[in-house]
Every structure is written in structure tokens, then in C-alpha cells.
Amino acid sequence: MGSFSNYLELEVLDHILGGGDYSRPATVYIGLWTAALSDTSTGSSANEVSGGSYARKSVTNNSTNWPAAAAGAKANGTAITFVTATGSWGTVTYFAVLDAATAGNILGWGALTQSKTIGSGDTASFAVGDLDVTLN
Numbered sequence: 548m549g550s551f552s553n554y555l556e557l558e559v560l561d562h563i564l565g566g567g568d569y570s571r572p573a574t575v576y577i578g579l580w581t582a583a584l585s586d587t588s589t590g591s592s593a594n595e596v597s598g599g600s601y602a603r604k605s606v607t608n609n610s611t612n613w614p615a616a617a618a619g620a621k622a623n624g625t626a627i628t629f630v631t632a633t634g635s636w637g638t639v640t641y642f643a644v645l646d647a648a649t650a651g652n653i654l655g656w657g658a659l660t661q662s663k664t665i666g667s668g669d670t671a672s673f674a675v676g677d678l679d680v681t682l683n
Contacts, residue, residue: 548680549657553586572646576603577627580641590651599634621680628672636665
């Protein structure tokens, strides 16, 4: 994941240093975008894939799906597989981890290593260990 969103950065800072406690979501949602995201992007940002049966992929936020961090990184412990597209989703270039199935807050985002055109009949997925999260 390229970056935490401004929203999550503020939540973490407040949690650690005298602000309100941040409660991690029980479920996170992986979304796909056809244009660049930034730290100020939200769950309502333009250019999220739409149509063709697209929906954000829900992932229970537990240690099976997100095993313990090691060597400064954390990665998905299970495959993240979207529904099969029933129409064109366009060329996907970015992904985000969000706290809601629609709209909501982007927690973090990143550019795909390689863009991928998703057409009718294709199934987008992240294999085990392919969605990486790091902090520096």
C-alpha cells in the first residue's frame, strides 16, 4: 500500500498521543480505481470502478486475513477475489483499503505494480501476500 490516507494518519496520531481512541473496523473493503488516488482521497473519490457487477471486496479484519506484521510489512494472508466482471471495469491502476462498502473513508491506498484491464468475464484478485502494507 503506497500511503495511509490523511484520515487514518490523524486517527492514529490522536490514538497514540492524547486524542480519542481509534477502533479498527471489523471489516475492511478493497476497492479498485482507474485513476490516481492521493492522501486526501475519500471513499467517494471519482474514478472508482463501477458497473459490470463491481462491488468492493469485503475482508474480515482478523489475523487470518491479515497475519502479524514482520520485517516492517504486513500482507494479506488469504486471496482477495472480486466477483467476475459482467462488463468492462476499465484499466485498473490503483486500489484502496476502506472502512465501508460504499463511500466511507479510505484508510490507505496504492498503485498497482502493473495496471490491469478488466473486461467482461475477468476476475480481479490479489493472491496471498500480494497486497502489501508498510510503514516507514
